[in-house]
Amino acid sequence: DIQMTQSPTSLSASVGDRVTITCRASQSIDNYLNWYQHKPGKAPKLLIYGASSLLSGVPSRFSGSGSGTDFTLSISSLQVEDFATYYCQQSFNTPPTFGQGTKVEIK
Amino acid sequence: QVQLVQSGAEVKKPGSSVKVSCEASGGYFSSFTFSWMRQAPGQGLEWMGKITPILDVTTSAQKFQVRVKMTADKSTGTAYMELSSLTSEDTAVYYCARGLSGSGYAFEIWGQGTMITVSS
Numbered sequence: 700d701i702q703m704t705q706s707p708t709s710l711s712a713s714v715g716d717r718v719t720i721t722c723r724a725s726q727s728i729d730n731y732l733n734w735y736q737h738k739p740g741k742a743p744k745l746l747i748y749g750a751s752s753l754l755s756g757v758p759s760r761f762s763g764s765g766s767g768t769d770f771t772l773s774i775s776s777l778q779v780e781d782f783a784t785y786y787c788q789q790s791f792n793t794p795p796t797f798g799q800g801t802k803v804e805i806k
Numbered sequence: 807q808v809q810l811v812q813s814g815a816e817v818k819k820p821g822s823s824v825k826v827s828c829e830a831s832g833g834y835f836s837s838f839t840f841s842w843m844r845q846a847p848g849q850g851l852e853w854m855g856k857i858t859p860i861l862d863v864t865t866s867a868q869k870f871q872v873r874v875k876m877t878a879d880k881s882t883g884t885a886y887m888e889l890s891s892l893t894s895e896d897t898a899v900y901y902c903a904r905g906l907s908g909s910g911y912a913f914e915i916w917g918q919g920t921m922i923t924v925s926s
Contacts, residue, residue: 733912735851742916743851748906754914786851790911794867795841797851 701725701789705798711806718774720801722787727767731791734763734772737800738783747772748790777803808833810902810917817923823890826920828902835883836860839910842876842887844898851901856910857885892924 702725712718722732730750735743745754747763750770760775774781782805787798813827828840841856855866859878866874875888885902900920903913 731911735913737851742901742918743903743913744916745906745912745914748909748912748914788851788911788913790909793865793911795853795911797853799850 700794701728701791701796703787703789703796703798705785705787705801707801708799709802709804711804712777713806714777714779716777716806718777718781718803720772720785720787720803722765722770722772722798724768724770724789724791728789728791730766731789732763732765732770733788733790734761735786735788736781736783737786743786746785774803808904808915810904810915812900812902812917812920815921815923817925818892820893820924820926822892823888824892824922825886825888826900826902826922828885828887828917830883830885830904835878836880838907839905840876840878840885841903841905841911841913842874843901843903843913845901846895846898849898854887854889856905858910859885889922892922894924896922897924898922 704723732750734747737743751763762773764771784800784802811829836859839858842854857864857876864876873890878885902917904915906912906914
């Protein structure tokens with residue numbers, strides 16, 4: 700199985716900050732990388748697929764980049780509603796696997 | 807707008823089975839792929855398997871191959887996941903999710919989650 704490693708595990712930030720989360724795959728996954736936002740008690744929400752494609756309806760402050768083994772999720776100006784846990788996930792092969800998550804907390 | 811509505815929380819005894827349903831409303835059902843994931847307390851997300859109703863084909867993670875059964879009722883637009891031989895380690899929130907068209911493993915729409923507690 701492909702291992703997905705996110706960093707950091709958690710971070711504290713203020714409203715308006717730029718936030719960057721990284722994700723590394725244990726082998727090349729081309730651009731088969733997706734990002735999710737997960738809030739307690741809610742279903743995860745797909746933000747970005749194919750490493751950099753923003754799902755319709757997702758605010759443009761979210762962006763993704765990378766290919767091969769190294770990927771990044773950026774939030775250009777953090778909003779109150781963005782405090783959540785973010786997961787990367789590879790869709791390159793079976794089984795699809797998730798990173799361990801990055802919890803974004805209010806500073 | 808497509809929604810996935812899952813069945814309610816359950817408490818099960820060790821050794822028993824549980825069957826979770828996932829009803830799709832507001833969209834075409836059969837041609838999409840539906841996956842099942844779970845999240846144990848304090849843990850990350852884990853993919854269990856998938857079903858493509860139009861083909862009636864399933865694929866499951868090796869870890870669950872012996873214990874999981876996924877089915878779909880095309881007439882009602884409902885997917886099911888049955889997990890047998892439950893242990894306390896199966897205590898988790900279980901999610902169904904529909905894959906993006908053309909990318910079955912990008913999970914576009916999720917159910918609300920079903921809490922399964924395994925306890926004697």
